[in-house]
Amino acid sequence: MEIERRMLKATWGYDGNLEPLYEVEDKEDEILVTFDLPRVRKENVEINTTEDSVEVIAKMSDAVCWERWGGIQKRITFQAFRKQIRLPEKIEPEKAAASFKNGILRITLPKIRRKVFIQIE
Amino acid sequence: MEEVVRIVEEEGVVHKNPIVIAGLPDVGLVGTIAASYIVDKMGYKEIGYVESDLFPPVMVIHEGKLKYPFGIYGNGSVIVLLSEVVVPPNAIYPLTRALTAWIKEIGAKLVIPITGLPVENRVDISKPEVFAVGNSEAAVKELREKQMELLEEGFIAGTYAIMLRECGKRDLNAISLLAQCFPVYPDPGAAASAIESLELFLKLGIDVGELLEKGEEIKLKARDLMRQINLSAPEMQKGVEQDMPIMYR
Numbered sequence: 001m002e003i004e005r006r007m008l009k010a011t012w013g014y015d016g017n018l019e020p021l022y023e024v025e026d027k028e029d030e031i032l033v034t035f036d037l038p039r040v041r042k043e044n045v046e047i048n049t050t051e052d053s054v055e056v057i058a059k060m061s062d063a064v065c066w067e068r069w070g071g072i073q074k075r076i077t078f079q080a081f082r083k084q085i086r087l088p089e090k091i092e093p094e095k096a097a098a099s100f101k102n103g104i105l106r107i108t109l110p111k112i113r114r115k116v117f118i119q120i121e
Numbered sequence: 122m123e124e125v126v127r128i129v130e131e132e133g134v135v136h137k138n139p140i141v142i143a144g145l146p147d148v149g150l151v152g153t154i155a156a157s158y159i160v161d162k163m164g165y166k167e168i169g170y171v172e173s174d175l176f177p178p179v180m181v182i183h184e185g186k187l188k189y190p191f192g193i194y195g196n197g198s199v200i201v202l203l204s205e206v207v208v209p210p211n212a213i214y215p216l217t218r219a220l221t222a223w224i225k226e227i228g229a230k231l232v233i234p235i236t237g238l239p240v241e242n243r244v245d246i247s248k249p250e251v252f253a254v255g256n257s258e259a260a261v262k263e264l265r266e267k268q269m270e271l272l273e274e275g276f277i278a279g280t281y282a283i284m285l286r287e288c289g290k291r292d293l294n295a296i297s298l299l300a301q302c303f304p305v306y307p308d309p310g311a312a313a314s315a316i317e318s319l320e321l322f323l324k325l326g327i328d329v330g331e332l333l334e335k336g337e338e339i340k341l342k343a344r345d346l347m348r349q350i351n352l353s354a355p356e357m358q359k360g361v362e363q364d365m366p367i368m369y370r
Binding site: 103 | 244245305307336337338341344345347348351
């Protein structure tokens with residue numbers, strides 16, 4: 001899996017997007033990706049997948065505004081979470097499923113895999 | 122020889138056998154969120170700080186003032202240890218030794234590290250349960266009397282685990298409260314449950330309503346610290362908390 005280098009990379013951008021916390025788990029036949037999306041409602045979540053990536057754009061119900069902070073030192077407003085993740089294995093986008101509960105988005109992504117049953121002699 | 126970790130108290134602080142609450146960054150940021158809320162609601166003043174060359178070269182700016190990221194707050198009867206940065210793994214042992222030596226010196230009667238107990242199905246849990254670990258027979262007896270759910274078998278890992286150990290070495294009773302939490306996301310709900318359990322030991326009368334209402338805002342602010350915790354988790358051996366001990370009966 002590609003390793004994200006985080007030297008001076010912030011988890012926010014001047015484009016009004018925040019990077020959400022997320023977790024990628026290998027569940028043998030599928031990959032489970034979860035995102036923590038506070039202040040987001042289900043109807044404002046957009047998920048796009050390809051065979052090797054998943055992208056989430058989630059608009060917050062109320063924008064968050066931070067002032068006098070860090071290198072900004074004036075007002076900055078964030079309206080959405082946005083993150084694209086490269087997946088460790090190829091998946092079948094058409095069979096992906098998602099659920100959203102208590103601010104946690106869960107996306108299950110079935111791997112492309114051909115199973116062969118092996119008989120033990 | 123200069124100490125590796127230094128506890129610096131302001132002058133004139135009078136301790137009255139306090140109870141010490143430790144809210145250091147760990148899973149779910151349960152301890153940090155709980156400690157921060159307690160300090161805010163109780164209006165505890167900063168009475169000191171912890172510094173070390175083993176800590177990252179970071180200082181905090183709050184309201185234009187330079188502050189140490191590891192602060193000590195409280196009044197004569199309650200002390201809260203609160204850190205805004207992750208304790209590096211190589212600092213855990215000297216930190217806990219220095220802290221417990223100081224806690225013993227000030228005559229504390231009980232130490233309560235607050236942390237999280239990661240559970241996979243946290244999203245389906247509406248009100249997290251709180252479990253407890255005591256570091257002595259007396260501590261465990263008190264937990265049973267208060268009908269706390271004990272962790273009976275397993276491993277614990279991280280700063281709070283070594284804190285319990287070092288307290289034990291100095292005959293300090295310590296009880297760790299662990300609230301069910303998300304493994305990798307900040308969990309104000311778990312912090313609220315932990316504060317409610319704290320009432321059994323320390324009647325602060327804190328209403329957690331505001332904590333729950335502001336939960337989403339807290340999650341937004343806590344993202345970066347949570348990310349740091351997640352990056353340090355492997356070196357902290359946090360994964361071993363999911364393992365079964367070989368001596369399990």
